[in-house]
Amino acid sequence: MTIGIPRALIYWKQPHFxxxxxxxxxxxxxxxxPTNKEIVEMGVTASDPETCFAEKxxxxxxxWLDGKCDxxxxxxxxxxxEKLEYCPKFFALPDLSKMLVKTPILTETFDxxxxxxxxxxxxxxxxxxxxxxxxEEAAKVAFLKEKELKExxxxxxxxxxxxxxxxxxxxxxxxxxxxxxVNLGVKEKLEKLGAQSIFIDEVPIDEIRSSKSKIRNExxxxxxxxxxxxxxxxxxxxxNYGITGALEISSFQCGCxxxxxxxxxxxxxxxxxxxxxxxxxEQTGEAGIQTRLEAFMDTI
Amino acid sequence: xKPIVTFARWGNYTIAFKTLFDQLGLEVIPPELTNPQTIAxxxxxxxxxxxxxxxxxxxxxxxxxxxxxxxxxxxxxxGGSCRQRYYGVVQEKVIKEAGYDINFLDFRATPKDIYSTIxxxxxxxxxxxxxxxxxxxxxxxxxxxxxxxxxxxxxxxxEKGITDRILSESFSEIEKVDKEKDFSKIKxxxxxxxxxxxxEKNKKLPKIALIGEIYTVCDxxxxxxxxxxxxxxxxxxxxxxxxxxxxxxxxxPWKDWIIQRKINPYLRSTVGGHGRDAIYEMLNYIxxxxxxxxxxxxxGCMPEVTVRPILQKIHQKSxxxxxxxxxxxxxAEAGINTRLEAFVDVVRNYHQRRKRSEASAA
Numbered sequence: 001m002t003i004g005i006p007r008a009l010i011y012w013k014q015p016h017f018x019x020x021x022x023x024x025x026x027x028x029x030x031x032x033x034p035t036n037k038e039i040v041e042m043g044v045t046a047s048d049p050e051t052c053f054a055e056k057x058x059x060x061x062x063x064w065l066d067g068k069c070d071x072x073x074x075x076x077x078x079x080x081x082e083k084l085e086y087c088p089k090f091f092a093l094p095d096l097s098k099m100l101v102k103t104p105i106l107t108e109t110f111d112x113x114x115x116x117x118x119x120x121x122x123x124x125x126x127x128x129x130x131x132x133x134x135x136e137e138a139a140k141v142a143f144l145k146e147k148e149l150k151e152x153x154x155x156x157x158x159x160x161x162x163x164x165x166x167x168x169x170x171x172x173x174x175x176x177x178x179x180x181x182v183n184l185g186v187k188e189k190l191e192k193l194g195a196q197s198i199f200i201d202e203v204p205i206d207e208i209r210s211s212k213s214k215i216r217n218e219x220x221x222x223x224x225x226x227x228x229x230x231x232x233x234x235x236x237x238x239x240n241y242g243i244t245g246a247l248e249i250s251s252f253q254c255g256c257x258x259x260x261x262x263x264x265x266x267x268x269x270x271x272x273x274x275x276x277x278x279x280x281x282e283q284t285g286e287a288g289i290q291t292r293l294e295a296f297m298d299t300i
Numbered sequence: 301x302k303p304i305v306t307f308a309r310w311g312n313y314t315i316a317f318k319t320l321f322d323q324l325g326l327e328v329i330p331p332e333l334t335n336p337q338t339i340a341x342x343x344x345x346x347x348x349x350x351x352x353x354x355x356x357x358x359x360x361x362x363x364x365x366x367x368x369x370x371x372x373x374x375x376x377x378x379g380g381s382c383r384q385r386y387y388g389v390v391q392e393k394v395i396k397e398a399g400y401d402i403n404f405l406d407f408r409a410t411p412k413d414i415y416s417t418i419x420x421x422x423x424x425x426x427x428x429x430x431x432x433x434x435x436x437x438x439x440x441x442x443x444x445x446x447x448x449x450x451x452x453x454x455x456x457x458x459e460k461g462i463t464d465r466i467l468s469e470s471f472s473e474i475e476k477v478d479k480e481k482d483f484s485k486i487k488x489x490x491x492x493x494x495x496x497x498x499x500e501k502n503k504k505l506p507k508i509a510l511i512g513e514i515y516t517v518c519d520x521x522x523x524x525x526x527x528x529x530x531x532x533x534x535x536x537x538x539x540x541x542x543x544x545x546x547x548x549x550x551x552x553p554w555k556d557w558i559i560q561r562k563i564n565p566y567l568r569s570t571v572g573g574h575g576r577d578a579i580y581e582m583l584n585y586i587x588x589x590x591x592x593x594x595x596x597x598x599x600g601c602m603p604e605v606t607v608r609p610i611l612q613k614i615h616q617k618s619x620x621x622x623x624x625x626x627x628x629x630x631x632a633e634a635g636i637n638t639r640l641e642a643f644v645d646v647v648r649n650y651h652q653r654r655k656r657s658e659a660s661a662a
Contacts (some may be wrong), residue, residue: 050605050626076569088572089379090604095567099613109569221389224381250349255602258349259386262393279349 003106004069006011006061008035009054010090012174018073020145021121021170022116022290025130030069032061035181038178039064044282046100053251053281054175055089057182059100066089078111082224087256154204162240165196166300169238171264172249173227173257174201176280183249183280184289193297203234219270228260235267245274245300252281274300303403303421306331306369308357310448311519313543315475316440323432323480324422329369331349331360334521338363343567343629345394352507352598352628354387355523357494358394371403371421375414381572382602384549409550436479442487444542446470447527449494451538454531456499464528466493506651510539511578511611512596516627517541523627524636525594533644538590540581541574566610573603582614591654592621599628621646632652 003022005011011018022029032039034056043060065072074094075087094107108124110117118139125135161167168190176183177199190197223229246268250257261277268275276296278289305321309331321328332338334356342359348413361372372395374388388406396401407417418429446467453463470490477483508530510517517539520527527537549555559580560570566579582593595611597604615622623643627638 048605050600078569085381085597088570088575088602089606091381091569092567092571092575092610095569096606096609099609101584121528184477213327221386224385253600253605255351255383255600258347258351259383259390262347262390 001071002030004030004032004065004072004103006058006065006072006074007032008061008179009058009175010075010093012178013077013086014146015174015178017142017146018075020142021138022073024141025125025128025134027128030065032064035061035179037181040181040282050253052089052254053182054173054254057175057179058093059097062097062217063099066103069103071104071106072097072101072103076107076109078109079113080226081112081117082226082229083113084229085224087227089255092124095111143292153202155203157198157202160196160198160275163196166194166244167241168195168197169200169235169243169246170197170249171200171231171246172233173251173254176249176251182251184284184286186247186249186278186289186293189290189293190297195235197247197296198235198238198243200231200238203238205230205233205237208228219266223260225256227256231260232263232267235264239267239273243273245276245296247276247278249278249295252279301370302327302402303371304329304369305371305373305421306361306364307373309334309360310515310543311517312443312471313440313518315471316436316526316548317441318475319439319478320436321433323435324418324424324429326422328595329364329367331357332363334360334519339629345398347390347394348465349600350390351383351601352522353513354383355392355629357387358391361391362395362398362400365400365402370401371405373405373407373417375409376406381570384573411551416660431480435483437481439474439477440479440543442474442490444544446490446494447542450517451527451531451536453494453497453499454528455505455534455536456501456503458498460532462497463531466497470494485544504655505534505536506591506647507536507589508592508594508647509581509590510537510594511581511585512541512574512594513601514541514546514574514597516596516598518543524633525626526594526596526640529637529640530644535644535647538585541577566606571603571606573601575603575607578604578607579610579614584609586614586618586620590620590652591651592623592643594643595622595624597624597626599626599631601626621650 020033034132040057040062043056043058046063047056047059062072062074074097076094077090079085079145094105098105108120109125110120121139122135125132132188133235170177170186171184180187187197220232223232235274248261248264250261265275265277274296276292278292304327306329307317307321310317314330318328318330338359339356340359341362342357345362346355347357365372372391374391376385376388388404392404392406395404405417405421407413415429419426422429450463450467457463470493473486473490476485500571510526516522518541530537556576559576562583563579564574567576570576578595585593593615595604595608611622611624621643623639625639
């Protein structure tokens, strides 16, 4: 049995975890290819014109997978380990996917407020006709691999921070940062202009602080969104390292970023770090981004 | 600093809110009526990507700040996961950046939080707060009742435009009443005036339901007076959304459970705001033999945009005419009018066709 996983949106919240999990359980996994023009076009025509660009890309990947596998995996992510909510658009993804494709959708609701992630995983395993033991083993392997990746990321980050080049922080959601087609290869472009880009996602946070700390957050509200808290905490941390500039990337019509941008911008301005805000959508041109990046690099 | 209060405008209900603060002994400068100038002013200061109601309410509040108000009330967390939760923080930030020194009261919509905020700012006794709340609900109920009556009267009136005239007269009268004991007399007078309007009671008319985001559905200044526009085209308009509906849902959670059970085939989770309610209402109106559904939302509203594909699916399945209107500062009234006219034609055809098929079946 083949399980398809769209390489977009929620995939980037836990990259590689679901692949490892399903492969360990003995399923074949079909991952949709990196985003390309065809996928974006499919997604844009199929989805509601006012929804965010990231979701349109997700539906494109979904349509690419349609008919190529037995099931498409689309989890309903509601809250994370810290009991903070995901974007409300994630809540309806399985329902909207069901309407869009003919391939059956494989789904499970992950709500840490009601049930632990591991426990939900066990229930999900039973749905796939696997014993709790098998599921547990598979999850263990997947978690281990995920942890290794994180460790490696941390090492890389420390190495990067030691380099002498100018450093630019890219603030955005993982699905914008890691998808080179969506962000028009900002990382590469910055490298060509002689700057090193650091993804906000790579910044490690102190374990003590992340686990329900009572430290009062300065200058931003208490977000009920997981990314809100995470991004703001990571910005606090990266500011200690001395960076030359910051760049925020939002997908057009991202409702959460409208809130977040206010406080991200304020934070950087208070610390006198040059800040550039880029909006991306299906109509963004390479040339426009290039010009803006060049101008930004000239100012710093 | 003596508090001079202003607050976000919300359709005809603003009158009731003003009374509430008046009765608490606070000085109130009511928010400016929404018009293109206030909208432009709000848009100028607010974040570009934010949803429309934030910009509109900012535009209403800023003129009254210029007139001397120094305390702004904003309620947060109206519908769960949506951006409304951050209206308070963002508006406070934006107003302070615009150079106004204000006291911003951002409170959660729970009875306890509302009570403690009011108690702190006004310093009156609990008895007085309860009395003010009772008067507030009396006014609110009457306003909502009049809105419902007007929806029924407008398409049936013999002298054109009389319902809207009486309605606006009544609202200004309700606004003027400041003693609770005079209220029942005024109420009787207003209801009597409505009962004297001549209408064709037994006329069978096509019916349209308004669903969607609560602020755009309820505020006639935002939705370009859609109710009276449709009324003049001889169409009966219905809507379920109003403050009472919303408050009931806050206090009694089982309404949400019922809604979730009914919409399970389409959506199995909340999406924040009133996303689920839109689906539930649409299914309900189809069952009640309506002839058209208009879905109103601010441009890019997260919950409503998420459920819109589902609404469209229901529309395709059932064949009921469906129109979705996204409103923001760039929408022009002429555009809305054209779309409404075309939609009204579709609705009339649908109504006629159904009437004919019913007649032939009988």
